[in-house]
Amino acid sequence: MAKPAELNPDSPALEVKTPPTSRETSKLAGPVTWVDDRIGLAKLAGNIRKVFPDHWSFLLGEIALYSFIILLLTGVFLTIWFKPSMAEIEYAGSYALLRDVRMSEAFASTLNISFDIRGGLLVRQIHHWAAMLFVAAMTAHMLRVFFTGAFRKPRELNWIIGVGLFSMGLVEGFAGYSLPDDLLSGTGLRFVDGLIRSIPLIGTWAEFFVFGGEFPGTLIIPRLYMVHILLIPGLLLGLISAHMALLVYHKHTHWPGPGRTNRNIQGYPFFPIYVAKAGGFFFIVFGVTVLMGAVFQINPVWLYGPYNPSQVTAGSQPDWYMGFVEGAIRIMPNWEWHLGHTTWSWNVFLPGVGLMGLLFTGLALYPFIEAWITGDTSEHHLLDRPRNAPVRTGIGVAGMACYAMFWLAGGNDILATQFHVSLNAVTYFMRVAVFVVPVLAFIVTKRICLSLQRADKERVLHGSESNIIVRNPEGGFSEAHVPLSQEEAYTLTRHPQPKALVPNGVKVGRVRQTLSRWYADGQVPKPTAAEVAEAEHHGAIEGGEGDERVLEGSDSGDAH
């Protein structure tokens, strides 16, 4: 029989802990005590008062979270009837236009869910719209985090988890899109088959590994099913939990303002106010998704028909989140090497595998690159207003513009037919646009940011417009300015400005120096204390005069 290992009762390392008796810890009663004794509910009470700041942009991540929950719920419903099998059968269900057509069981069961299961079509449509919203909300959330600089220390890890969630979301969506085995999902799989095969050296081997032989084979749908309902949802759940845990640990960031510092956080307590708001928002997201499922048709697989490698349809596109890869491939010039018996398909590899790799690596590394450029090692819990980090904002908008160009290129045929332009013209335009538009976007964005900085400075020094136009006795017009409130003046001036690195003592490489100068370049200097004091003095008089004049004007207005 196994015996407990011997302990040395005299060892200084030995500690003895006695579990608390329930009476001691809890003053709660009945079932609550029962739960509390087992999972320590009362200890969570500290977290119940965790504070969450209020701003609409902080709710974008929540849209993603809630759509994921909706996906879990509707997805489970779908699994009850979906058959992940590529075995061929003759359709005998109630959609007449496919009567007797040979198709896979996967496609037939999707038709079955759509036409013969009560509520099935609605749930399918909700599931698909929720998937679109899930990825869209993640994207919007990520942009919010980027443009406000919320990814900076100490939140870099959570940013990387976010990038992981985003990429998993794409894979999950793609796997789901492929399950029904309709003409579009098969065409999409064929596309991915091409991407896999374009990988130099191991491509063909990898294709055989993934598809269990040559495309399409009979294994891919069961495999994708496993990926779609088990593997990736599991990873997503794990990553989401880690994401939330880190959020609670770091606490939320907040916008700058009076009383808000890098050391505190202002907002409503998690319980009850935040819970009420967030709970309400969950139902709103659920409601919007159900409404979309009920009102907008999505993925009408019965019109696409079962997948058949000899068929194809105009308007074959992936869901929106894979559109940028599709676009890159559509506009890529046809570069190929033929060495001996081998073909090196750069025309597919670079825009497909290369672009996705670039996007995700770039996203994941950005916080570290920026910190390296600015040499900033401090913690940030206050957000940047995008205008106060003009280069970052410029980079972000340039990235969005580049993505948008690839994305539009993915719909080049739809653009051509809907706007009556030539398909070739759209393609040639996009080939140039993916390089030129981001540069223009960067320049324009940076300019706008700097103008906004200038406007802020103006506002701090000269106050805000009073919206009262005054005509003086000479017939001239002027608008009186009113001084800013202390709070607003503080909000507009508290931000640190990026400064170029100066090598004092520490060696700073040439590249890094150049980059950091570029990053800090052009900032409109914040008003100095002296300037503010000067303006206040001047402004008090001017403001007083202005006020007087306003009164005079309105009085004498009647007299004239």
Added chain:
Amino acid sequence: MRFLARGGRSSKDRTSLRRHRAARPVLLLLSLFLVGATYAAVSPATESVADGAADAQLIAQGKALFSQNCASCHGLGGEGLAQQGAPALTNVGAAAVDFQVSTGRMPMANPLVQAPAKENTFTEDEIAALAAYVASLGQGPAIPTEDQYNPAGMSPEDVSRGGELFRTNCSACHNFKGAGGALPNGAVAPSLQNATPKQILEALRTGPGQMPIFAEGALPDENAKQVIAYIEQVNAVPAAGLSLGGLGPVAEGFWAWVAGIGSLVLFAVWIASRGARA
């Protein structure tokens, strides 16, 4: 997933039928009957003379219309004028004229990549005259008759077979439900929603613009009728909500962002702007 076996089960049935013992005599009888029937249809000499006179009149009328409306591009004898980019019409047949004029493509207003369909301003008789004139210039498919294209009374199996044929032969250019699609160099495959059964069959037989010709040999009348029936019925299937143009995922993605994220952001702004009234 599978590779398409054209004809599928039915072609197997046909071979076994052909091997049947009674096949030869039955075939012989059938062909005798056909020869007789054709003879009966063609022989009555008196009518044919009258027809000929009527035809000649129609052709003359057509020629007049043609020289007014078409000759500037296609030449007086329909030989085609290279500088207008207009093709010769000597062997396009009556079906091509009927299709091009009834869809309003011809007469073309000014030379473009592709003649746009527009309101047709010719009466049926005028079209018939034009068609007769062009048909008299050479060979080519005749205007199909009602029994060739009218899809009434097809069985559901016929229609779903038409769907298979449609997805194999047409959806690549015209999209999965005939909503249309883009082709290289500014050409488009138009939407089929407004095409009449007659126009569809004529398009198949004459291959307008960049569309390939689907001749009798490749797509017999029987199959063409199935395709026509499918096009008609698939457009009558009620959509599961608003169909968003039947354009596929691009339109869906657009609405996910605009309607979905758009409305949710508005809600988020609303929620965040409500303070806590605690």
